[in-house]
Amino acid sequence: MHILITGAAGMIGRKLVARLVKDGKLHGQTIARLTLTDVVTPETPRDFAGAVEALTSDLSAPGAAAKAVAARPDVIFHLAGVVSGEAEIDFEKGYRVNLNGTRALFEAVRSAEFKPKIVFTSSIAVYGAPFPPSIPDDFHLTPLTSYGTQKAICELLLADYTRRGFFDGAGIRLPTICVRPGKPNKAASGFFSSIIREPLAGQEALLPVAESVRHTHASPRAAVGFLIHAAGLTREQLGPRINLAMPGVSCTVGEQIDALRRVAGNKVAARIRREPDQLVQRIVSGWAERLDAKRARDLGFQAESTFDDIIRVHIQDELGGKIAD
Amino acid sequence: MHILITGAAGMIGRKLVARLVKDGKLHGQTIARLTLTDVVTPETPRDFAGAVEALTSDLSAPGAAAKAVAARPDVIFHLAGVVSGEAEIDFEKGYRVNLNGTRALFEAVRSAEFKPKIVFTSSIAVYGAPFPPSIPDDFHLTPLTSYGTQKAICELLLADYTRRGFFDGAGIRLPTICVRPGKPNKAASGFFSSIIREPLAGQEALLPVAESVRHTHASPRAAVGFLIHAAGLTREQLGPRINLAMPGVSCTVGEQIDALRRVAGNKVAARIRREPDQLVQRIVSGWAERLDAKRARDLGFQAESTFDDIIRVHIQDELGGKIAD
Numbered sequence: 148m149h150i151l152i153t154g155a156a157g158m159i160g161r162k163l164v165a166r167l168v169k170d171g172k173l174h175g176q177t178i179a180r181l182t183l184t185d186v187v188t189p190e191t192p193r194d195f196a197g198a199v200e201a202l203t204s205d206l207s208a209p210g211a212a213a214k215a216v217a218a219r220p221d222v223i224f225h226l227a228g229v230v231s232g233e234a235e236i237d238f239e240k241g242y243r244v245n246l247n248g249t250r251a252l253f254e255a256v257r258s259a260e261f262k263p264k265i266v267f268t269s270s271i272a273v274y275g276a277p278f279p280p281s282i283p284d285d286f287h288l289t290p291l292t293s294y295g296t297q298k299a300i301c302e303l304l305l306a307d308y309t310r311r312g313f314f315d316g317a318g319i320r321l322p323t324i325c326v327r328p329g330k331p332n333k334a335a336s337g338f339f340s341s342i343i344r345e346p347l348a349g350q351e352a353l354l355p356v357a358e359s360v361r362h363t364h365a366s367p368r369a370a371v372g373f374l375i376h377a378a379g380l381t382r383e384q385l386g387p388r389i390n391l392a393m394p395g396v397s398c399t400v401g402e403q404i405d406a407l408r409r410v411a412g413n414k415v416a417a418r419i420r421r422e423p424d425q426l427v428q429r430i431v432s433g434w435a436e437r438l439d440a441k442r443a444r445d446l447g448f449q450a451e452s453t454f455d456d457i458i459r460v461h462i463q464d465e466l467g468g469k470i471a472d
Numbered sequence: 473m474h475i476l477i478t479g480a481a482g483m484i485g486r487k488l489v490a491r492l493v494k495d496g497k498l499h500g501q502t503i504a505r506l507t508l509t510d511v512v513t514p515e516t517p518r519d520f521a522g523a524v525e526a527l528t529s530d531l532s533a534p535g536a537a538a539k540a541v542a543a544r545p546d547v548i549f550h551l552a553g554v555v556s557g558e559a560e561i562d563f564e565k566g567y568r569v570n571l572n573g574t575r576a577l578f579e580a581v582r583s584a585e586f587k588p589k590i591v592f593t594s595s596i597a598v599y600g601a602p603f604p605p606s607i608p609d610d611f612h613l614t615p616l617t618s619y620g621t622q623k624a625i626c627e628l629l630l631a632d633y634t635r636r637g638f639f640d641g642a643g644i645r646l647p648t649i650c651v652r653p654g655k656p657n658k659a660a661s662g663f664f665s666s667i668i669r670e671p672l673a674g675q676e677a678l679l680p681v682a683e684s685v686r687h688t689h690a691s692p693r694a695a696v697g698f699l700i701h702a703a704g705l706t707r708e709q710l711g712p713r714i715n716l717a718m719p720g721v722s723c724t725v726g727e728q729i730d731a732l733r734r735v736a737g738n739k740v741a742a743r744i745r746r747e748p749d750q751l752v753q754r755i756v757s758g759w760a761e762r763l764d765a766k767r768a769r770d771l772g773f774q775a776e777s778t779f780d781d782i783i784r785v786h787i788q789d790e791l792g793g794k795i796a797d
Contacts, residue, residue, distance in 0.1 A: 238636065289631070296631070
């Protein structure tokens with residue numbers, strides 16, 4: 148089996164590569180070859196018996212998509228894209244990378260006339276307030292960002308190309324991935340991770356919103372699990388509605404902090420400092436709070452069931468099981 | 473006021489031009505100039521005091537969109553596009569004209585940095601079965617045709633460009649327009665019109681589906697009314713969700729025939745011959761039967777309230793008030 152991963156140098160991409168290399172198989176088939184692409188050269192995994200090709204590639208550039216799919220991969224995990232904040236600041240770049248790049252990939256597959264499985268990472272940014280208390284699977288997409296718009300458009304393309312038989316697509320709307328490893332960043336959603344990550348590492352974290360703010364989270368490990376599970380679903384299981392909201396843990400910021408206290412103690416939880424930020428509060432108020440994700444759960448997608456578990460996954464996967472004193 | 477109409481040579485386009493010329497004004501402002509574009513040269517209206525420019529133009533061709541908006545129209549009615557059947561048969565043409573053409577228009581407006589009102593004609597083809605008994609305004613878009621996919625994508629672009637302040641958009645999802653004047657055509661939806669139009673003209677019409685089939689209709693006159701009403705709505709009235717399902721008359725084919733009998737008599741209604749067609753039945757079974765269209769009604773959009781009225785509009789507007797004996 149030959150697998151192509153776009154955006155392979157990103158946080159989820161790297162974790163997906165590591166998991167595939169560790170498993171050696173995908174749904175029972177031995178992985179003989181990996182093609183990894185990103186705008187920065189992806190790392191070549193160690194300890195992988197098969198062939199690896201790492202391409203520095205912007206899918207929206209002429210010929211890049213055709214080159215990425217030239218060896219006709221069986222499965223494509225399409226993760227490449229610019230993130231929410233960047234797509235909002237740079238309108239043209241967002242549409243070029245997120246829309247034109249995806250369309251170029253789909254067109255390259257259509258032109259080459261092979262029919263891979265394509266797993267596309269969408270986002271709950273396709274939703275835009277006002278919302279019901281929990282968003283049902285048949286709720287409309289009214290994104291309030293250019294990033295969310297681009298994801299929603301790519302979902303529609305994925306569904307139409309699949310319906311026409313050009314490939315076999317599955318779109319998964321990821322909730323906010325928490326706890327994101329690495330440094331704090333300027334993303335409006337960054338605090339959801341930093342209020343857990345920094346205290347566990349012995350550092351202070353700022354909380355810019357009220358503890359009553361509710362949001363939906365899944366761990367990086369769960370996100371990789373969604374991708375792998377989606378690659379194993381048949382057309383018959385998915386039916387014509389191939390874009391699915393993923394499950395996650397819906398909780399308030401206050402409940403996140405309670406979980407941190409339970410898992411790591413009062414001293415760690417005390418490292419969160421309240422510093423309200425009107426702008427962040429306004430942005431976050433347009434985001435989805437809770438999703439039914441009934442279809443995804445029925446199809447076997449699994450997230451953590453408590454925020455405590457999300458914190459434990461971070462401690463295991465990123466901190467070698469240790470919490471800073 | 474300067475108005476641009478794309479797709480001005482089409483059925484709705486011609487009726488919109490005629491209405492604007494007759495009114496001489498749009499929401500109180502005198503129409504000084506009309507720019508009409510289509511892939512076939514639009515007719516220049518008689519009896520219009522202002523300036524008219526008729527362009528033969530494919531918006532997806534390089535430079536065409538920039539030329540169409542060069543004189544910075546105040547209002548753009550964007551009707552251009554290939555129809556459902558053609559977009560399904562010719563995948564590349566559908567995406568080129570319906571998606572690339574619309575995107576080129578929006579980009580031309582953004583580049584020229586003027587902020588017109590843009591009224592975009594979408595379609596209830598953005599919906600795809602299975603449906604609830606009546607489709608609510610917050611129901612998701614899961615088109616089952618490439619045409620519906622292209623319309624849904626353009627709605628998303630319209631909303632994002634509007635949110636970013638590049639123009640002031642309103643998208644209206646037209647129900648099936650009935651009674652369409654002219655010759656019978658091969659569109660799967662053609663029979664909804666032909667079972668009324670042909671009998672009124674003294675000719676036999678074929679009915680390919682069961683009388684229990686339910687669908688939503690509005691007259692060509694109502695469609696022109698929607699376009700004009702949409703052009704008068706403010707950003708404040710529309711809010712962030714600028715794409716709206718239009719109202720219409722939801723009725724079964726049997727109720728259409730009953731209405732024909734009431735309006736035109738038994739002899740006319742007897743000109744309908746049942747000839748079941750499996751393919752048409754299958755296609756029609758994926759279409760929306762009934763829509764709440766609550767937001768549109770609340771915003772003052774008006775369709776006919778009975779199918780009898782739809783037939784009367786056809787007799788008045790197309791047959792000079794006369795029914796064939």
